[in-house]
Amino acid sequence: MTRIIGRMYNKLIAKPKTITEQILFEHLAGQNDNSVYISVRPDRLCMQDATAQMSLLQFMITDLPKTAIPTSLHCDHLIEFTKGSPKDLVAALSKNKEVYEFLLAAAKRYGMDFWEPGSGIIHQTILENYAIPGNLIIGTDSHTPNVGGLCVLGIGVGGAEAVDAMCGIPLEINKPKVLGVNLKGKLDGWNSPKDVILKVLSILGTKGGTGYILEYFGEGVNSLPATGRATITNMGAETGATSSIFPLDKKSMDYFSYTNNTSVLNLKKDLIEKYSHKKEILDDPRSFFDEVIEIDFDKLDIFISGPDSPDKLISLDAIKDASREHGFKTEISCSLIGSCTNSSYEDISRAADIAAQALKTGIKAKVPFYLTPGSRNIKNLIEKEGYLKTLTDFGAKILETACGPCVGMWNRTDLKQGKNTIAASYNRNFRKRIDGNIETDVFLMSPELATLFAITGNLSFNPEKDFLTTPNGKKLKIQPPKNYEISDIKLTKVNKGLAINLPDKKVEISIPNNSDRLKKLKPFPKLNPKDFINMRLLIKIKGKCTTDHISKAGEWLQYRGNLDKISGNLLLGAQNAFTEKIGMTFNLLRGEEQPISTVAREYKNKKINWIIVAEENYGEGSSREHAAMEPRYLGCKVIIAKSFARIHLTNLKKQGILALTFKNKDDYEKLYREDVISLEMIEDIKPGKTVKLKVKHSDGNVDKLEFDHTYNEQQLQWLTEGSSLNVISKKQKTRD
Incomplete structure (x- = not known):
């Protein structure tokens, strides 16, 4: 039952509250007691360049002078992978010049932050710059819940809902139920945050989360780094969930120290007290959540999922049998790591650890291996720490800090058609999504596993049991990647690509009459x-x-x-x-x-x-x-x-x-x-x-x-x- 929201409105809220309950209550704009909907006021709107265009074309029709809430534009979806960084960025700046100029003009006219192409993937940029625990952020991208790893409620919305927000109209959503995910044990070895969310997907499927917000709790939370939590909340979108969220704790604050977010760090004690789970909830979760599922890290397998849906889980020991049953190739044509789901410093450092172990014995990537850092800041940091050199020596081609193949922006030249298999640390594996080839089978996995499979060239390899063979014929057991903590690392924010704008109605937004890329909208006709x-x-x-x-x-x-x-x-x-x-x-x-x-x-x-x-x-x-x-x-x-x-x-x-x-x-x-x-x-x-x-x-x-x-x-x-x-x-x- 939807006990949570009903009691909110009757002012009969049981104490203590879940994190979801707390944040929604703080942002309520009202509701009808008999309604299945609630209205909430978001703190911020974030839009990526592909969806922002139509949202802004609609907003222009309202003739309002500025956005009602803080808004940012992020240029990450229109950069196509052809040759790699930096050549692809140069090509994108030329090809998309008209669109980028339109977005920048809109940002200047209406007072929006503008993140130029090459700044980074929207969700990593939000983590680094806009995350404030307890806030409600909406975004014109379904993976906006990524920010839930830092105890921010992120909700993906459509363009028209973004227009509502820019007009100051509250966001209307179905009253969500809250599904508690109890994480037990400790995550270590080859298990990763990706295995956790893939396991959740295997339980809920791609629509089982619909109508819910997923809230994680339990002792297992402590063994997850902040960006690992973001991986989990990011892919909560694949269950159909409205959002996903983690409590606030020391690991969260380590991330805010890493990004030097003093506004959050100065309130550290108060924020943790407010947005962490109280003892009563941890002792009796079923009295506070609408439903509860449990995942025991000590019993968690290593997984991949695919080939055409993220909820199709396969343990490594079952890959050969699954291949025979479903007819996919275990040999891979390439491996990709990155995307908004797995492009953090921790993700790349773990991949680099696997590559370093291989390089010491003369082993390099056997198949094409592509790496996308999540932001310009992350790219600079992994270069400073030496991971970028390790990975390029291993055979990685570095892509621009953008979405790239994950959203189909890949001019793949090595294999235009024909049956093949890809390993990827991405979030979706629908047919034709990544390379446009309906015969490509895409399997999702952790970055470290994708790096390992770049060595083996085959999915049928279990690092807990199997050995590699070095160039001199010796057996090599790859060890689980080290857990690189960010508590002692500082991210040097370049933010070179950020333009902060104040509203200026003198700025003209021009759209050429003969443009293929942009066209002013005409209102749809009334119902007849x-x-x-x-x-x-x-x-x-x-x-x-x-x-x-x-x-x-x-x-x-x-x-x-x-x-x-x-x-x-x-x-x-x-x-x-x-x-x-x-x-x-x-x-x-x-x-x-x-x-x-x-x-x-x-x-x-x-x-x-x-x-x-x-x-x-x-x-x-x-x-x-x-x-x-x-x-x-x-x-x-x-x-x-x-x-x-x-x-x-x-x-x-x-x-x-x-x-x-x-x-x-x-x-x-x-x-x-x-x-x-x-x-x-x-x-x-x-x-x-x-x-x-x-x-x-x-x-x-x-x-x-x-x-x-x-x-x-x-x-x-x-x-x-x-x-x-x-x-x-x-x-x-x-x-x-």
Whole structure:
């Protein structure tokens, strides 16, 4: 039961409080006692360059002079890996000049911090510069919970929610339950924080965290460094959780000492007292959390996960059997370490320790090995400590401090197609995500394991049992990497790429009329009840459909500021339930199969409104609102799924699409290619009431199917007005 939030509002809060309870209560902006939603006021908004473009284009429509809360822009998603650092940065500055100038101009006009390309990955930059325990940070990236490792509540949001924050509108979220994760024992040896979150994923799956905030506690917390905790909270997003958080303790304060955050260090005692778990919670956790799961570090295996979902766990001893059963190659074509999940000083130092052991005996990487430091500051530090030289001597190619291959920004030249296997310390392994090749099997793991597999060239190696062979024929047992603590290390903050701006309405934000990269937005039209009569089925999707499937990243990232252009990638990765083909559907007007976006655009031009039907957890993955804006732009009125991922569901609501779930999931089988679907009296939709659709089949038979929805009164207003942005603009005009 949602005991926590209900008691908040009735002022009957049990003492002591969980960390989640404490932080949410401090940020509450109000709620209706009968509502399933609460409103909270965030302390800060952070946006990366790919999602920020559309958010800013929407914010410009409001005509407000500045952002209502502190906001930062981080240029990390648009740098493509082709040759490595620094050449890729030079190429990105040229290729993306128009976008970077737009973002910088917006930052100057509205008073936002601007982190230039090459400064670092957004989530590492937030840890180094903006983390204050007890704060609530929202970001236009699903891995914003990364900051939870430092006892900051981070929530990933869509672009329209970011616009709300910039306008001073509280963030509305479902009342979260709190799932306590009891960490027992001590983490050591080859076990890593990555194994911990992979184990959590194996328990919860990719949607089991939906509606929860994951809160970690127990003796095992003490053996996790702050950035290791961030790895765990970062990938909590893969469970569907709203956020994840750790308590504050000495290890947390070691990190603030490392970054010389005096504002936090000066309040060290008070903050630890406020944001650590009280004895009553530790003694009887099930009385304070809605649910509790336990992970015993002393019994934890070493894991990899894959190949096409982060919750598919395989212990090292089971890899050969899994390979035979599922048909993936154990030989790897390359190994990558980095991403926002595993690019900290500790991550890289542990990888360097493995490389150093190998180098002493003359062993180097057997396959291409790529390393991404999380920030310019981290890169400078590992160079100073000698780890960068160790890794490059070992065979590593250093990539720019950016997202790179993790978001598909990789111009891979060694293998364009064909079945192959990749080892990576990243956070997602969906098909085609990293290198665009549908036949690439990606396995997720710790950085030290990815480094080891760069030596073996094969996943079927267990460092606890197996030996390497040195060039002179001797056996070598690689020892577990040392735990390099940061308590005695100081991070020298360069922050060369940071521009702190005050609002200046004199700054002009110019967008060329002939630009492929940027295009001003036009508001979506208001709801017309007639549009919901005689809708056609654009596609019925089979199986997993993430935001990567709906709106591919990679080469399409360059068009994130041009809605018309990027709509050409609509559902490129979706599998058609009728034909099992990828990215194709049947054009009813032409009687032939075509790319889904092509059919959608023709239907739009012919004023044919359409719907999408999908299965479980539709919209899993990143926060990109383009996955909602593209179908809306091309004429989608309704999306029906067995279930939705949290951020994507909100994005659909914000953009004026009606999102419904099957009352009876078996009704998925009752929808066919030539069906004509009608929703009569859409204006009668009410919160908590089911919706009925009339489905007329090609044989003349009619089914009346029933669906659920989660719209409240405010969200139904978004639907009526055409989008949440239209509601904001309408209110702004009224005030003017």
